[in-house]
Amino acid sequence: xxxxxxxxxxxxxxxxxxxxxxxxxxxxxxxxxxxxxxxxxxxxxxxxxxxxxxxxxxxxxxxxxxxxxxxxxxxxxxxxxxxxxxxxxxxxxxxxxxxxxxxxxxxxxxxxxxxxxxxxxxxxxxxxxxxxxxxxxxxxxxxxxxxxxxxxxxxxxx
Numbered sequence: 216x217x218x219x220x221x222x223x224x225x226x227x228x229x230x231x232x233x234x235x236x237x238x239x240x241x242x243x244x245x246x247x248x249x250x251x252x253x254x255x256x257x258x259x260x261x262x263x264x265x266x267x268x269x270x271x272x273x274x275x276x277x278x279x280x281x282x283x284x285x286x287x288x289x290x291x292x293x294x295x296x297x298x299x300x301x302x303x304x305x306x307x308x309x310x311x312x313x314x315x316x317x318x319x320x321x322x323x324x325x326x327x328x329x330x331x332x333x334x335x336x337x338x339x340x341x342x343x344x345x346x347x348x349x350x351x352x353x354x355x356x357x358x359x360x361x362x363x364x365x366x367x368x369x370x371x372x373x
Contacts, residue, residue, distance in 0.1 A: 248335050250306050251278045256369035264349040264361035278304060291315050309334045326350045331367050343367035
């Protein structure tokens with residue numbers, strides 16, 4: 216009787232080991248790529264509140280996590296490496312959000328907070344939507360400031 220149990224136990228252990236290996240492998244394959252690293256991103260937003268003229272901003276992101284979590288800080292540098300600002304990011308699965316303040320000179324009228332929402336797919340940032348919250352008050356808007364919409368896309372540099 217014990218020999219019969221041992222004889223049937225070996226194939227069951229082999230099958231269980233294979234199933235556990237497949238489960239681990241599938242989790243690794245299905246895991247979303249992490250946002251951390253260096254990215255080049257093109258952001259298309261209006262020139263100013265209420266403007267129909269769009270402008271493209273090309274920026275480099277240096278994204279670092281806080282510990283092992285999927286949130287962290289990032290630095291945003293313009294394409295000419297002349298201005299750098301800080302921002303924050305969050306990732307849930309493939310979905311990401313990035314928030315930062317655009318650099319603003321004294322007397323400049325188009326200062327804003329940008330909220331980028333999109334997906335990480337491999338080494339690409341896809342389906343990116345941008346919400347621009349301008350620093351101009353607007354009592355008619357639920358946000359109490361002028362807002363605009365834009366888009367973004369990007370690719371991993373490293």
